[in-house]
Amino acid sequence: MATRMNSKRDLKIKPQAKAEPARTATKTVRATEEQLVYAGILSMGRKIGLAGIVASFLVYLSGILTPKMPLEKVPVYWHLSSSEYMKVAGIKPGWAWLTMFQNGDMLNFFGIAILGAISLVCYLAIIPKLLRKKDTTFAMIAIVEVLVLAFAASGIIHIGE
Amino acid sequence: MIVMKWKLKPNLDNPGGEEGYSMKKKLLGVLFGAVFISILVVTNSALAATVNLSSGAHSGTPWWVWPLSLFALTFVMGVVAIPAGVGGGVLFVPIVSSFFPFNLDFVRGAGLMIALSGSLAAGPGLLKRGMADLRLAMPVALIASVFSILGAVVGLALPAKLVQIGLGAVILAIVFVMVLAKKSEYPDVKLPDSLSIALRISGIYHEDSTKQDIDWKIHRTPVGLVLFSFIGFLAGMFGLGAGWANVPVLNLVMGAPLKLSVATSSFLLSITDTSAAWIYINKGAILPLVVAPSIIGMMLGAFIGAKLLTKAKPQVIRYAVITMLFLSGFRALLKGFGI
Numbered sequence: 173m174a175t176r177m178n179s180k181r182d183l184k185i186k187p188q189a190k191a192e193p194a195r196t197a198t199k200t201v202r203a204t205e206e207q208l209v210y211a212g213i214l215s216m217g218r219k220i221g222l223a224g225i226v227a228s229f230l231v232y233l234s235g236i237l238t239p240k241m242p243l244e245k246v247p248v249y250w251h252l253s254s255s256e257y258m259k260v261a262g263i264k265p266g267w268a269w270l271t272m273f274q275n276g277d278m279l280n281f282f283g284i285a286i287l288g289a290i291s292l293v294c295y296l297a298i299i300p301k302l303l304r305k306k307d308t309t310f311a312m313i314a315i316v317e318v319l320v321l322a323f324a325a326s327g328i329i330h331i332g333e
Numbered sequence: 334m335i336v337m338k339w340k341l342k343p344n345l346d347n348p349g350g351e352e353g354y355s356m357k358k359k360l361l362g363v364l365f366g367a368v369f370i371s372i373l374v375v376t377n378s379a380l381a382a383t384v385n386l387s388s389g390a391h392s393g394t395p396w397w398v399w400p401l402s403l404f405a406l407t408f409v410m411g412v413v414a415i416p417a418g419v420g421g422g423v424l425f426v427p428i429v430s431s432f433f434p435f436n437l438d439f440v441r442g443a444g445l446m447i448a449l450s451g452s453l454a455a456g457p458g459l460l461k462r463g464m465a466d467l468r469l470a471m472p473v474a475l476i477a478s479v480f481s482i483l484g485a486v487v488g489l490a491l492p493a494k495l496v497q498i499g500l501g502a503v504i505l506a507i508v509f510v511m512v513l514a515k516k517s518e519y520p521d522v523k524l525p526d527s528l529s530i531a532l533r534i535s536g537i538y539h540e541d542s543t544k545q546d547i548d549w550k551i552h553r554t555p556v557g558l559v560l561f562s563f564i565g566f567l568a569g570m571f572g573l574g575a576g577w578a579n580v581p582v583l584n585l586v587m588g589a590p591l592k593l594s595v596a597t598s599s600f601l602l603s604i605t606d607t608s609a610a611w612i613y614i615n616k617g618a619i620l621p622l623v624v625a626p627s628i629i630g631m632m633l634g635a636f637i638g639a640k641l642l643t644k645a646k647p648q649v650i651r652y653a654v655i656t657m658l659f660l661s662g663f664r665a666l667l668k669g670f671g672i
Binding site: 204206228244247251258280285287292314325 | 394397399434438466486489493604610613618619620622625628629632
């Protein structure tokens with residue numbers, strides 16, 4: 173198996189000891205190329221997303237940008253369902269927040285959307301690498317996952333009350 | 334192949350073999366958990382005196398009290414979550430939905446964002462070190478993310494009371510899984526199944542504690558995929574991170590080594606929770622005043638929790654968390670039945 177893994181997954185494995193066939197006493201394991209690419213994008217996206225959430229929340233609290241729902245009014249309505257809350261606040265569902273960046277509360281969706289988009293970007297980045305390795309099955313899995321995530325993010329799904 | 338059960342852990346803590354010492358730790362944990370929940374009940378009752386929680390009409394409580402208390406609570410959750418071996422989402426949803434006045438839609442949306450943030454924080458390092466395996470995660474993540482979308486749609490369409498009852502039942506089931514499920518350090522996989530062979534799901538990871546490379550493979554992949562569809566559905570429906578279920582399925586059912594299962598589970602939550610989170614975002618079930626302080630509190634707490642991991646007594650914390658989950662799950666059930 174070690175030999176097969178070496179060629180398939182960029183691992184450098186020394187021959188295994190006979191007494192314990194499942195273990196070797198070396199530190200030579202490396203993640204695959206696509207795994208490292210995925211990790212790199214995930215790391216960068218996470219930092220941008222979390223910084224975005226903290227920064228936009230501070231802007232929201234500061235009151236620099238007028239929110240759709242005034243801060244002191246939010247506790248009055250947060251017992252409502254999300255649909256009812258949106259009606260009261262005058263917020264449209266889906267991607268409408270993109271057009272409401274001038275409102276402090278809507279600005280927070282910027283960081284939240286980045287966190288939600290990272291996995292999709294990671295998958296898009298590893299598809300060419302998988303195809304280049306002729307790993308068609310996993311390239312197909314990655315493509316289907318991109319379609320699933322894009323479908324979820326699209327806002328096509330409408331849930332009634 | 335060495336198989337080590339977590340059940341042996343008390344012996345490691347207690348080489349003298351005094352079983353009573355281990356029991357004391359558990360009881361201490363239960364006591365801490367019960368005290369924590371009691372404080373929440375008292376605080377909740379005090380706030381309920383000034384705020385009509387069911388109507389939302391409030392009389393004098395400044396708005397900033399809520400995000401500040403949410404920040405403090407999630408900070409504590411973040412500290413205990415890592416030593417207890419659970420994700421933030423599974424603690425956040427039952428406790429906050431039971432003791433805070435927010436609609437369950439917003440709590441579940443925030444729960445998913447917290448689980449997602451936690452997973453994004455851990456994922457890159459685990460992938461780079463080869464502890465989490467992308468090849469193991471991708472097929473199960475695809476199944477889980479499809480079903481998490483379905484779960485989110487069903488969860489947001491059902492009446493809140495029904496979801497609250499379901500949440501209570503699921504949390505109580507999680508408590509039993511946490512108490513009863515054994516974990517196998519290196520499961521004995523004699524023969525990998527044909528699907529895992531076809532997908533070439535196997536590998537090697539480096540075990541730092543023993544300075545060895547561990548050769549692993551999996552079995553029962555089709556059963557694992559069916560179970561992941563169920564896990565994804567529950568994660569989407571209740572806004573829970575699903576580490577509590579991912580790890581037993583990867584480890585006990587599919588035969589992945591324990592550390593690899595924990596790491597891969599941490600990473601694959603970022604995919605499962607993303608798909609469900611988008612349904613909540615598009616439905617407007619994200620309230621920045623709830624989400625932002627919770628994410629920040631949980632991340633800061635987790636940072637401290639990771640530092641404390643070497644000094645704290647995990648068994649005490651684990652039982653404290655199990656008690657918190659049991660009491661908040663029970664309260665969620667009562668709330669669902671209108672009691």
